[in-house]
Amino acid sequence: MFRNYLVIALRNIARHKLYSFINIAGLALGLACVIFVILFVRDELSYDKWIPGTENLYRLEMAIQLPGRDPLLTSTVPFPTPAAMRSEIPEVTAMTRIYNNYSMTLMVGDRQFRQRIDSVDPNFFSIIRLRLIKGDPTHVFADPQSLVLSESAARKYFGDADPIGKIISTSANCEVTDTACLGRMVSLKVTGVVRDIPYNSQLDGDVFLPNTSIADRNSQDMKHSWHTENGHGYVRLAPGADPRTVIAKMAPLLDRAVTGELNAAGNPLKGSQAYRFHLTPFRDVHLNSDRWRGNMTPAGSWITLYGVGIVGVLILLVACFNFMNLATARALLRAREIALRKTHGANRTQLIVQFLGEAVLMALLSLVLALALVEILQPSFSRFLQHPVGLDYAGDWPLLLIIIGVTVLAGLISGSYPALVLSGFRPGLVLRANNAGQAGSGRLRSALVVMQFAVSIALGIAASVVFSQITFARNIDLGFRKDNVLVVDGSGLLTMDDQQSFIQRLKSDPNILDVAMIGTPPFNGSRSSGTMQLTGHPEFVDLNNRVIGANAVHFLGMKLVAGRLLSDNRAQDRVDTSGPPTDESAITANDGHNILIDQAGAARLGLTAQQALGRTILDGKTHLQIVGVLADAKFDGAREPPRPSIYFYDPKYTGFAMVRIRPDAVPRAVAFVDRAWHAFAPTKAVSRYFLDDDFGKLYQSDERQGEMFGVFVGIAIFIACLGLFGLAAFTVGRRTREIGIRKVFGARTRDVVVLLLWQFSIPVLIANAIAWPAAWYYLHGWLQGFAYRISLNPLYFVAAGLVALMIAWATIFAHALRVARANPIQALRYE
16 A cells, blocks of 8 residues: 555656646755754754763853943953852852953964963863863963963964973063063963864863963952953852852852942942842853853854744745645645545545655655755855854764654645545545535635745845844944054053054054054943042942043044043143052042043033033042043944943053054055064064954844845745745636636736736735734844834835735736636637
């Protein structure tokens, strides 16, 4: 019996080539999408699962409650926090930290390398058990002046030679004001080699330095400060310990350690009110860290995971709908076969099994084609995700079984309704009248077409809105100029005298238009804020602190709304930002000095731009006078509103040089910058990047999301059109006699074409009514992630609906025109 069913199924596939192609091609595209979705979901769920011994390990995060603002959520924590938890909370059995916020120049012989460094606790590799190829994780940092390299870094520095015991030199950690220390070199011995960290990890590093080394760039003040958050902390809890209990026990610790300094700076909150900590299981960090700032690697999202999964399922269902539609529409072609089988004793169960078997066979044939498509498109998919993704048929056999299971399920879903309908034919009625009218209602077929186009239209609206928002965000007026700006990182490497000489040297090149120094470049993401108070007012407000050079405002093209700019020629325009504002020396050095403020900062103080001029604010106990008000600048792009900020001029802490280059001389200017750098810092490798590149990174994930929607909408529309093409061919053929009668009674070709187009337009119009609310709901929430966003203009929805309608018309127009032009005599002889 099985052989008989198989032969019949293959004969039907061969006999009806067009419909078989439509079904197989549609299912193959749907299955290929599902396979890629499964690979994507598997990768997202695999983050950090490969690291052993992390069952009771948690990452520490914190929410900082700032006066007058929403909490600042950050994945970085003050350096003393993890150690204090281990010392005072019994449930915390171990802790480790990693700080990756700086780069260093490493020297191997006479070769220089600019390298980002991960500063870690000596027990790092014992707590987070990355695989060490060489070295003992418990003793690898026994000597503070040591390094652990990744495999890639070891090859970069030493080629194929054994790196263990080799020496890498770098400069010692020096304060900006300690000019005698700037040239001091430290020899670091390579004591371990760790396997390269794969892409599916929250960690990211190639060179690990113990934070006990004198080369560690983290200052001693930072290591004792509870108000500097620039590193990641991990704690191990005792088995069975409740993370919520651990967090609750932090309240007295924070009240004791933080409250005093907060109150001294004008913040009336207790430590446990200002700082609220959170613990995330180590293996769950990737998919649960999108709300926390400062992650080492881009965060994933359960929402994205669910969204991609739902879209994949919808596209597969669109392909299944095709099968149902065509199978029920073509029921007449198999009516006699079914009737004869029933008269010869076949029961309904046997017929259902037969038709389900045919559907599963077609799905399995589609799977073969889908796997071929996956192999062809896999390199493009890997480039899209920016990391390699593969399907190893031997090693991934569990995943392959899941894919086969999904395929069989798709076949069963596709064939379920047709099997139930076809097996329900009454043989007497069919053989007497050759009538298959019971074979599925036209309403069902119309409903399936509606669902297909609803999915396509919703995805089309989403793709157009996402791309429009990204274009809007890229072209928004930022309040400053970012074009053709090369940023050179000289923080901690050049003295103040060197900075001025370096600037003058750069300006001597005709290809360089201007140079300015700044403490933190735009799009850097670093935050430094202070709690301040307008004199005569009891309220405290939080203002962002920005350190700038004397001509940085002019360089960036920022608009001065009121007052004047800071000048290098006025001693009162300088503010020493090296110490806390409550320190007596800082009060003496800075009291009465001048600052700038932006319009958002003035508004936070309850002032207009003109009212802010000449007013004094208290930064701790230091009085600072506002001499100028700047227009707001969007230094973080369009996602966030401008942070209310004050601007200090402190040449000691303007470590980044911004260099504006002639657009037609970029290579020559960059080469000159490199030569100038080496002339002033011969032992330091240059670190530079273009500001436009940093701006582009702000929207990479959103662009990928838009591209994903674009691909999905193309596939969904193509599958829907395949089904519509087959259904139109069958429907037009079934209405040939009706059309012939209409033409005999005077209907013109145009009338017949319009009639058929209208018949297939109704489901598309209904699909719009379903797709529009669903798309609006999703996109309204997505756009809330941008402080500056486009409006959900009805034109996006109307345009997507019209495009879908035009595509539907184009798909069926050829069928409609052919039958409308036919000779009515031939039409009346049809069948």
